[in-house]
Amino acid sequence: MAEATEIRKLVYLVTGGCGFLGEHVVRMLLQREPRLSELRVFDLHLGPWLEELKTGPVRVTAIQGDVTQAHEVAAAVAGAHVVIHTAGLVDVFGRASPETIYEVNVQGTKNVIEACVQTGTRFLVYTSSMEVVGPNIKGHPFYRGNEDTPYEAVHKHPYPCSKAQAEQLVLEANGREVHGGLPLVTCALRPTGIYGEGHQIMRDFYHQGLRLGGRLFRAIPASVEHGRVYVGNVAWMHVLVARELQRQTALLGGQVYFCYDESPYKSYEDFNMEFLGPCGLRLVETRLLVPYWLLMLLAALNALLQWLLRPLLLYAPLLNPYTLAVANTTFTVSTDKARRHFGYEPLFSWEDSRSRTIRWVRAVEGSAP
Numbered sequence: 001m002a003e004a005t006e007i008r009k010l011v012y013l014v015t016g017g018c019g020f021l022g023e024h025v026v027r028m029l030l031q032r033e034p035r036l037s038e039l040r041v042f043d044l045h046l047g048p049w050l051e052e053l054k055t056g057p058v059r060v061t062a063i064q065g066d067v068t069q070a071h072e073v074a075a076a077v078a079g080a081h082v083v084i085h086t087a088g089l090v091d092v093f094g095r096a097s098p099e100t101i102y103e104v105n106v107q108g109t110k111n112v113i114e115a116c117v118q119t120g121t122r123f124l125v126y127t128s129s130m131e132v133v134g135p136n137i138k139g140h141p142f143y144r145g146n147e148d149t150p151y152e153a154v155h156k157h158p159y160p161c162s163k164a165q166a167e168q169l170v171l172e173a174n175g176r177e178v179h180g181g182l183p184l185v186t187c188a189l190r191p192t193g194i195y196g197e198g199h200q201i202m203r204d205f206y207h208q209g210l211r212l213g214g215r216l217f218r219a220i221p222a223s224v225e226h227g228r229v230y231v232g233n234v235a236w237m238h239v240l241v242a243r244e245l246q247r248q249t250a251l252l253g254g255q256v257y258f259c260y261d262e263s264p265y266k267s268y269e270d271f272n273m274e275f276l277g278p279c280g281l282r283l284v285e286t287r288l289l290v291p292y293w294l295l296m297l298l299a300a301l302n303a304l305l306q307w308l309l310r311p312l313l314l315y316a317p318l319l320n321p322y323t324l325a326v327a328n329t330t331f332t333v334s335t336d337k338a339r340r341h342f343g344y345e346p347l348f349s350w351e352d353s354r355s356r357t358i359r360w361v362r363a364v365e366g367s368a369p
């Protein structure tokens with residue numbers, strides 16, 4: 001008992017800790033970071049599930065706050081040893097304005113960095129995104145690339161632009177002197193499309209399939225590979241890199257890592273069917289009925305409708321020119337950088353990741369869309 005208290009001395013802060021990924025990071029830290037004494041969970045919207053975590057040996061502090069408010073961030077960061085910054089506005093559907101996306105993703109990240117510098121917090125892990133690299137607007141494939149693969153990263157959409165700027169700020173901050181005189185150590189993780197328990201878009205596709213009589217219609221050729229990674233493994237990578245950042249500052253500081261695991265290379269829709277299939281949905285082949293030019297037309301029509309209707313209501317369907325381009329461009333990673341640098345091995349096998357996700361989709365059945 002005395003030993004456990006002795007080693008529990010670290011304070012971690014997880015921003016966005018009540019989001020899809022954030023919740024998994026929070027739970028993973030509690031399970032797999034034995035040196036943790038306090039876990040601060042900072043989010044705009046706190047989840048009721050946090051209450052059940054407050055009975056364990058680690059002090060769990062829920063902080064309702066906004067990353068765009070520098071003083072709220074500084075108050076939350078003060079006294080923390082490590083910050084895992086997952087908070088972000090994930091919007092590729094036109095729900096939020098470009099200004100709001102910038103404010104949360106870029107200004108919010110600036111606030112986190114400045115708070116670390118002012119209060120003397122030395123370790124910062126940033127949840128970046130594959131979209132910092134691509135797919136680019138030219139539709140160039142990124143086929144099983146790694147962190148060093150050359151690729152023409154051209155961003156136009158506010159979300160990837162904001163993630164790219166924020167990632168750059170985090171990496172540039174590596175080595176800055178924090179309060180107390182020691183250097184800040186930062187790194188960024190770039191997940192591809194995350195899936196698993198709590199994935200809202202998977203839930204949307206499931207409900208859409210149920211509405212369509214148990215069918216989904218293929219829109220994207222099966223040959224287009226889209227990178228996916230299980231949320232439990234992404235969370236595990238965050239926990240591990242945060243730990244190793246404190247031990248191997250020179251090697252890990254200022255680095256970027258793609259998030260990867262053993263999930264198979266498939267098209268976005270075929271991959272979803274790995275979970276939705278066992279839950280009773282089937283994918284209907286319609287490539288000849290719905291040619292790509294028609295999809296592009298529908299996507300453009302959706303964008304036009306969104307613009308026309310904006311003064312009256314928010315029209316934000318899943319299909320728009322940007323999401324179509326992302327889904328229709330091969331983007332997959334193949335790398336072992338995280339293993340080489342900080343000993344990462346996926347915690348969940350593909351079979352585990354698949355069965356956990358299927359179990360979750362089954363539980364979602366019957367719940368409101």
Ligand SMILES: NC(=O)c1ccc[n+]([C@@H]2O[C@H](COP(=O)([O-])OP(=O)(O)OC[C@H]3O[C@@H](n4cnc5c(N)ncnc54)[C@H](O)[C@@H]3O)[C@@H](O)[C@H]2O)c1
Nearest residue numbers: 016018019020021043044066067086087088129191193194
């Ligand atoms: N979902 C994916 O496939 C994916 C892939 C790559 C990277 N990412 C990145 O992972 C991170 C988490 O994404 P997610 O899918 O869990 O999204 P999410 O929307 O489920 O979680 C984001 C969390 O951030 C919080 N948040 C938003 N604005 C905030 C603000 N102003 N102040 C404080 N908290 C705020 C939200 O309330 C939410 O809980 C994001 O940074 C995202 O860019 C996600």
Ligand SMILES: CC(C)CCC[C@@H](C)[C@H]1CC[C@H]2[C@@H]3[C@H](O)C=C4C[C@@H](O)CC[C@]4(C)[C@H]3CC[C@]12C
Nearest residue numbers: 090092129131192193219268318323324326327
């Ligand atoms: C063309 C339609 C039939 C299908 C539309 C699917 C579309 C909504 C999906 C396809 C790919 C998805 C993105 C991809 O998995 C990676 C990311 C990176 C991450 O940082 C944020 C989420 C995002 C953009 C996914 C959003 C949903 C997309 C575009």
